[in-house]
Amino acid sequence: xxxxxxxxxxxxxxxQTLSLTCAISxxxxxxxxxxxxxxxxxxxxxxxxxxxAYYISKWNNEYAESLKGRLTINPDTSKNQFSLxxxxxxxxxxxxxxxxxxxxxxxxxxFDLWGRGTLVTVSS
Amino acid sequence: QxxxxxxxxxxxxxxxxxxxxxxxxxxxxxADYDVHWxxxxxxxxxxxxxxxxxxRPSGVPDRFSGSKSGTSASLAITxxxxxxxxxxxxQSYDNSxxxxxxxxxxxxxxx
Numbered sequence: 247x248x249x250x251x252x253x254x255x256x257x258x259x260x261x262q263t264l265s266l267t268c269a270i271s272x273x274x275x276x277x278x279x280x281x282x283x284x285x286x287x288x289x290x291x292x293x294x295x296x297x298x299a300y301y302i303s304k305w306n307n308e309y310a311e312s313l314k315g316r317l318t319i320n321p322d323t324s325k326n327q328f329s330l331x332x333x334x335x336x337x338x339x340x341x342x343x344x345x346x347x348x349x350x351x352x353x354x355x356x357f358d359l360w361g362r363g364t365l366v367t368v369s370s
Numbered sequence: 371q372x373x374x375x376x377x378x379x380x381x382x383x384x385x386x387x388x389x390x391x392x393x394x395x396x397x398x399x400x401a402d403y404d405v406h407w408x409x410x411x412x413x414x415x416x417x418x419x420x421x422x423x424x425x426r427p428s429g430v431p432d433r434f435s436g437s438k439s440g441t442s443a444s445l446a447i448t449x450x451x452x453x454x455x456x457x458x459x460x461q462s463y464d465n466s467x468x469x470x471x472x473x474x475x476x477x478x479x480x481x
Contacts, residue, residue, distance in 0.1 A: 283470075293416070293459055293472035310469050344415055351422055354463035355470070356406040358427065360415035 248272035250345050250361035258339075258368050264332040268345030268361055275321045275328055276301050281348030281355060282328040284319060287363075288341035298348060299328055335368045342366075372397055372464045374473035381479040382450045390445045390476045392460035398471055400441035403463040407436055407445045410457040419458070420445060447478070455480050 254266035268282070275282060281300035287293050297309035299319045309317050318331045332339060343366050347359040375393045382388040392405060399405055404423050408416035418427050420436035423443065433454075435446045443462075447454055460473035 292475055293461075295470035295472065308469065311467060349421075351404060353422075354403040354406075356404075356418060356421040356461065357408075357416075358418045358421070360417070363415050 248347075248359055250347065250359060252343075252345055252361040252364045254343075254364055254366075256365055256367060258335055258366060259370050260336055260368055261334055264330070264335050264339065264366060264368075266330045266343055266345070266364055266366075267327055268329070269325070269327040270347075271326075273347065273359075275299075275326050276323050278302055279350040281350075282319070282321065283346045283348050283357060284330045285344045285346055285357070285360075286341040287344065290338075291341070294341075296330070296332075300348070337368045340366060340368045372467050372471055374398065374460050374462060374471055376458075376460060376473040376476045378474070379477045379479065381481055382447075383481045384450055384452065386450050387446060387448045388450060388478060390447075390458050390460075390478070392443045392445070392473050394441050394443075394462060394471075396441065397466040398441075398462045398464040399438065399443060401465055403465075405436065405438050405443035406461045407434075408459045408461065409454075410459065412456070416459060450478075450480055452480050454478060 251269040281298045283298040284296040316333045321328045342363045345361040346357040348355040407420040409419045410416045423438040464471045
């Protein structure tokens with residue numbers, strides 16, 4: 247059974263870096279045509295796709311325009327997991343963060359497996 | 371501005387049929403990108419309900435069906451059941467954002 251297990255702190259101070267990890271069981275972070283995503287949810291912004299890492303011939307990253315420059319998503323093949331690092335956080339980054347697997351589809355990928363979510367609060 | 375608009379809420383009696391709309395634009399649904407649907411029960415992560423406009427993953431009841439036309443898509447729930455009370459979201463790709471977009475969400479209430 248494929249599962250995504252999230253870990254990371256629930257409280258981060260403003261201006262610091264938010265770091266989360268998503269461990270994969272039952273699948274491989276290096277599998278072709280699987281993408282490893284971070285998505286967050288908040289009352290003010292709803293569900294918001296943040297970015298992804300995926301391997302097709304080489305490692306690729308894509309990030310939401312609003313977060314480019316602050317967000318890094320890295321795969322860790324030795325531990326079969328991937329991570330999120332969001333720099334210079336503000337209270338607007340408060341939310342429920344999900345990792346999710348993306349599956350390739352001819353006209354747009356879809357998210358077929360989700361972690362349970364990590365509630366992150368940005369506060370001093 | 372790229373957005374997928376859904377009605378905030380829909381309701382129906384048990385056994386009835388409800389339809390949730392998802393209205394996009396020429397940079398997402400209208401650009402021939404497919405629409406996917408998710409169900410989010412209270413306190414849980416979203417669960418894939420429909421992918422590629424009309425396809426149900428294994429285990430999803432055939433009471434749930436999807437369709438797409440032009441710049442919009444719809445999710446229909448027939449034979450509404452109490453367990454269908456949840457939030458529902460559509461999702462697609464947007465080429466002006468170069469990223470993935472979720473709908474505003476619809477809360478389904480079973481009367």
